[in-house]
Structures are given as structure tokens and as C-alpha cells.
Amino acid sequence: MGSIPQVSVLRGPTHPLPRVRYLSRLLEDKVRECGNSTAIIYKGSDSVVHKLSYGELDLATNRLARALLARLAPLDGDVVVAVSLPPSEALLLTLLAVWKAGAAYLPLDQQAPQRVHHILEEAKPALIITEEAEDQLDEVLQCHNVVSFSTLDTIATKMAATILSDSEVLPATAQPLAVVLYTSGSTGVPKGVRLPHAVVLNRLRWQWREFPFSPTEQVCVFKTTLTFVDAIGEIWGPLLHSSPISLLVVPREITKDPQRLIPLLEEYKVERLLVVPTLLRAILLFLGLDSSQQLASLKTWVCSGEPLVVSLAEQFLAHFRRRDVALCNFYGSTEVMGDVTYHVIRSREDLAAFDKVPIGRPLDNTTIYLLDKQLVPVPVGEVGELYVAGLNVCAGYVNNRDPHKFIPNPHTVDPDMARLYHTGDYGRLEKGTVLYEGRTDSQVKVRGHRVDLAEVDAALNKLPQVDKTAVLCYRPGEVDQMIIAYITLHPNVYISGEEIEVALQSYLAVYAIPQVLVIDSIPLLNNGKVDRQTLLKRYAEKAGNSTQPAAVDLDTSGVSDVKAAQCLLKTVAAVLGGAARGTVALSANFYHLGGNSLNSVLTVSKLRDQGYIIGITDFISAQTLKDIVGKMVPEDNVKEVETIIRNHKEKPFVSEILSSVHKSDAYRIITDSFYAKGDLEQCIEPRIPRCEYAELLDQIWEPLVRAQLSFVLRSRMTGQIVSVALGFDVHEEPPVQLSGRLNIVFEFLEFVEAPIRDEKLPQGKGKVLHGFMMGTEQTLSAAENVAAVQAMEEEVLAIGRTRGFTGIFTTNTSPLTKQLSADVFNYRVMSEYQVNKYVAPDGSKPFSRASDSLRVACCWKEI
Known part of the structure; x- marks a missing residue:
């Protein structure tokens, strides 16, 4: 009997959780045991240290809760x-009073008014x-029900200080909310996360059990911005535990300054600290400079909020060599x-067995x-999307x-595990622990390849010259998309971004190498995380949306046609614009400068507009711009232009009419292309499952083979099939019945194509050849991809002419195919439609996530 395969599920x-409706009841119980112990320590603007005991805290918040209730109209629900x-x-008085009144608190940061x-x-x-x-x-804040704390505090002085009974507080729901926190949404619009008391309690009880307060621990710190979830554990972990722990409130200006934060931690002999990796790095740097302050009391360091890299963990271990000090990676x-x-x-x-720091x-x-x-569930060792079930999962969004x-959990009948939260992260299970494999939305497409920004970041951190990093994708999915990496260097290190890019070639595929920009410091948010929006804005200003030409070296020595060389250099600089990765010079490689499939075709087109002809294959296969100059021919030189056209037709591919022997390759290439690269498909959420492409191909396969209008391209060099083109007589296409999400795409295509097909194209069989679907092998480079797409377009035209069709009809969503159709093959655009404006028959807008620049073009070419 075979063994049962291990799958990636960890419980x-x-x-069991105790039945506690409101967390404030835990503090009320605690007061009976340690009412005289100090609860809160705070140094005010007058530099005077203020202290409040647990008993004083309880009495003050009972009064304040009654003052709150007096200002609140009777309301149902949360x-x-x-x-x-x-x-x-x-x-802190306000937060606790809100709970005692039976409400949930919602932190606001008025530094972001919108x-x-x-x-x-x-x-x-x-x-x-x-x-x-x-x-x-x-x-x-105007036009809202607003009250100042001082006004509320004045009202509270007239209120009773006794504990509020259940009948006095607001009516409770089945699972009353404790906190509402707004987090960044995938669309850029913040989303409100609803956290019930029971969810907060489960997290706190785990913390108390796994990381108990030591007998010598007296003070914890609250330093995290209240709008971030980590502040909940910082505040309520000490205050609601049965031990008489004091909570030290750290002002914002001290939190960001290790030179002021470290003495404060030493003064109060703080034993645990929550930091983002960026702050941990800054603290270690400061400790390395000042040997007199070593935070001898601090034993538990918790990293959260960002991935913890191995190099930083090793730096931590090198500094703290004591076994009683722990670095914890929370996810x-x-x-x-x-x-x-x-x-x-x-x-x-604890690190040796893994290639990265586990999330555990x-x-x-x-x-x-x-x-x-x-x-x-994926097999152990494979990457899967990370889902969470259990008592830590929130009650959804506002x-x-x-x-x-x-979503409902299909893997259990346990009511505590009934809901799955889709994190949007990838993970991998190895040796019984989970490794973080990046964000699903940090996996971007570059020339058809998926690139994980976390992998790029990890490669940068392997370079000894690099100190801090921030890897971003500028305008993902757009024509001018670019992976960029802002870095800072270690002291007394001098190296250019271009040299770092060369060094990265040892770790990353060429298409994954970012444009590296060296800066003095990486901007941070209030919570210590990298301020990615500021960096993206900085890059946008640099790139100038490609309106500013790149730097150009007009040295044309060594070429015979100086005029052609200058034309090429200026054209490439204008096409790449401010996003060019280095100086445009004859010695440079077009793709190393930031060229891609689309702008290579655009450059060839612009050269043609200026009177120079070069085949696309010649352009994309050239190693340097100087090589391109040698293949550019003035269009008035008829004989040489004819030679280019003749040579251009000698493709590195062999065309084969589609048959049953191509079935597995055709299914794989079409599925991979549209699942990973389809412009429409990428806009739909949740994504279209891969199996739906097989369902489509199953229905049309036999008609495709019978029609003899489809083909594959095979590489002359390797013999491998590299692309597939599917075609039909537009008036003989078989009906397709799709039950899944792929039907959304076909409904949309019918919406844009039907008016053109039925009213503006020749009618009758044998008149219109429809370019139905095209796909290329994912492993092709940018240059190979352009060559394959161009070869398929030419083969479609050849089949159309041979079979006597009047013309070719195609709908293009890819910027590359649109550029080739318009500038190389002279298709006429019959209609164009902005994808995100489409309203489906059910009234939904399935492509609402698409950018405004994504447009489909219905094109026609008479042959």
C-alpha cells in the first residue's frame, strides 16, 4: 500500500478561551489583586513623570465610560x-473607557486628512x-459628533466611579468588537478590519503563555503608532495580564531615535521590545558605536511588520552572544x-537549516x-498561497x-476553523515550519516571466556593499513598468547602481535585475516601515513618465554612418526617457538600458519614420547599439531595403499546421500564456483557474484541427515548439459553453467584436480569417518573444492569402501585438475600448481593477 502524501497544513x-465578553473585565479583576501597583508611566511635555496606579486607572475610566455613554445616542449593533x-x-484612559462603555475604538491619524x-x-x-x-x-472633522478629551474629562468628574454593570453598557452583539483598524487596501483605498474582543484575547493569551513575564520584569513599553495592529499587544499585553506590570508610554519623537530610545529602555530595565527590522538595524548600529549601552536587561526582541533577512539576524546574534537573549520573527x-x-x-x-529566516x-x-x-493543500516543500483559519481571524471588513x-473552510468541520482568510502571501512548509515566499501581489510579470520582488530583495542583501534596500515595481502591468531597487551603502563604500546591477547577475535572471538607485537614506513611515509611496513618487519624477530623454553619449567614433548613429542614439534616448538605466551610448545593449518587447518595436517604427529601415529581428538580436547602426539602411536605398526584407523573412522558426501531435504543447503554451500573461485575465479577482483554459480548448480542439487555420512555430535551433496561433473562419466559429470565470472574458470579447464582425466586415464563409488566440513559451527572452510574435503575425497573413481570405480580423489586448499590428503590419483599428469601463450583463464591472491605459483594439487588414 502506498504512503499517504504529506500536505502543507499546520495546526x-x-x-480553550475563557468566556470574556469585554476585555476591560480582565483589568477590573486585576485591580482586586494589584490596585496599588503602577499601571501607566508617562513623561509629559513638562518633563514631569506622571504615574497612574491600576486602582486609579480603573476608577478614572469608569467615570470616563459613563461620560461617553452620556454623549452617545442609543444605538443598535456595534x-x-x-x-x-x-x-x-x-x-490609554480613553481606550479603556471606550471598552468599558461597550464600544470599539477606531484610531485616527490626522496627519493623513484624506x-x-x-x-x-x-x-x-x-x-x-x-x-x-x-x-x-x-x-x-467638522460636521461630525466630536468631543475633546478635556471636555469629556470634565463631564466625567461628576460621574460615579463604580464598575459599570452589563445593563449600563451599550447593548452587546454576539461577538462584540474591540478595535477597528484601517489598513491599506489593494486598490489604495483603506479597509477597516473588525477585531472582536475574543480575537484580541486569543492573541494575548498565546503571548502570555509562550512569552511569560519574568519575575524581574516590571516595565513594558508602548511605542507603536496606535493605528497599527502591533500596538494592541504592546498596550493590552501588560495591562490586562494578572502580573503588576507597568506600561511606559514612549513619545513619538523618541521612538524613531535610537540615541534617545536606548537610554530610556536601559533606565526602566525593559526586558522585551517589538521592532520592525529597519529599527532593529538602526539600534544595532548605535549599540556598535556606543559600548557603554548594551541593553543588558532586554532579553526578548520581536521583529514584525517586514521580512527579517538572514544577514540582520546574524548581525543580531553576533552582537548579543548570550543564550538568554531571543530574536523572535512574528508573521x-x-x-x-x-x-x-x-x-x-x-x-x-536556529537559522542553519534554512536559506531564509522562517516565519515559523x-x-x-x-x-x-x-x-x-x-x-x-500543496505537497510539503512546494509553494502555496497562505490561508489562515482559527480564533485569530477577524470578523471581516467594515x-x-x-x-x-x-471564505468557508472546505477542510474541516471544526466551528473554530470554519472561515479561511486569504492572506495574499506565498509560503512553503519545510522541516515542520513555514517559510515566507513573498506576496502574491509582489510577484510581477517581466517579459512574460514571474518575478518575486522578495527574491530580488534577498539577492541585494547578499551583496556586502549593500546596507538597506527597498525593492518596488513602478507602474506594474503598464507599458513603462520597471522593477526598481533603492539601496543605501555601508559606510565608506563607493559603488554605482550600474555596478550593483552587474553583481546581481550572479544571483538573478537578466529579466529580474532591477534598476538600482543609490540614495543616502531610505524614508520611513511612523511605524518604521519603508515609505514605499515616497520612493515611487521619487522614481516617477525621475522617469518623468518617459517625457524627458535619457542621457546620451554622442561619441560616434568607429562607425561609418555618423548620421545614422546619431539618429539611433537620440531615438533610443527619447523612447526610454528618464527611465533609461544608464547612458545611451553605442557600446550599450538596448535591453540592458531598459528596453523591452514593446519599446523595441516602437524604436524600429520611429527609425522608419526618420527614413531608416531595419528588420525587427536584426534589431533585437544586436548585442550593442553600434551593431544596430551597421544594419540600418536609408529607405531610399531600394536594393538594400529589399535585402533586409528578404533576410527578415528567413525566420528562425518552422511553421507546422496544428494537428493532434501538437495537443499537449498547445494546451500548455496557451494555458501558461493567458494564465500568467493575459492582460484581461490578470484584471479579474479571484483569478481564473488554470483548468478553465483546458475546458475551453477541449471544446474547440477538434474544430481547430479540422479548419487547418491554426499552427505552431518550432525553433530551428532547438526543435522545440515555442508558440501557438489559433485561428477560425470568423463565420464558422464553434459555439462555446463556459461555466467558469473565463466566460467573463468571452462575454467581453463578444461585446466588443460583434458590432465590427456583423456590420463592418465582409459577410459569408471564406472571407474573414479570425486571429483567435496566440501564446508564446514562457521561457523566451524579450527579443525571442518579439521574434516569435512577429513570425506568427506573418504566418497568419500567409495562411490568409493562401486560403483566399479577404482579410484578417483580430482583437489585441497586448501592447506588443497592438504595436506590431499598427506599426509593422499596417492593420486598421476599427474600434477601441477602455477595458475598465465594461459593464457585464449582470451589472458588475469585472475589469474594474484594470488601469485606464488598458484598451482593446479590434483590427482589420485586407490582404
């Missing part, structure tokens, strides 16, 4: 109170508590209460699934946005 320990206060004892405006319009908080007086409000997101897996590093042995094993009452597109992110 954390099971620990009541949300927005809070816009700086880190202080007033903030974001706040969206949040208030969507979440509709019943009340907003601010630092400012009611008559000094920002414009964004999660706001939707799962911050963390769902963790890995503890105490020595190099699941927390209590949590299950991790690594699934394929059909939601089937207004039920993006419900597809939370």
Missing part, C-alpha cells in the same frame, strides 16, 4: 468611537474624541490580529494552510468589503 496548540489623541495617559475623511465616511463612528477643543477642529497582518506564526532564534543553529509555526487555536488555486478574502 497550532489548542487552548458602536465605534474614533480616537485622535497623541501617546499619553489620556489616550485617509481620515474616507475612514469617517465609511466607518461612521458614533463619536470622535480629539485633543483639540471643539471650536478648533480640522476641516475634515501576520491586521486581519489576523497581527500575528499567526512565530519563529524563535537563540543561536545560529502557528499560534494557539490557529491553522495554517498552503493551498493551490483550487484550494487544495461594510463587508472584499468578502472573497474570507
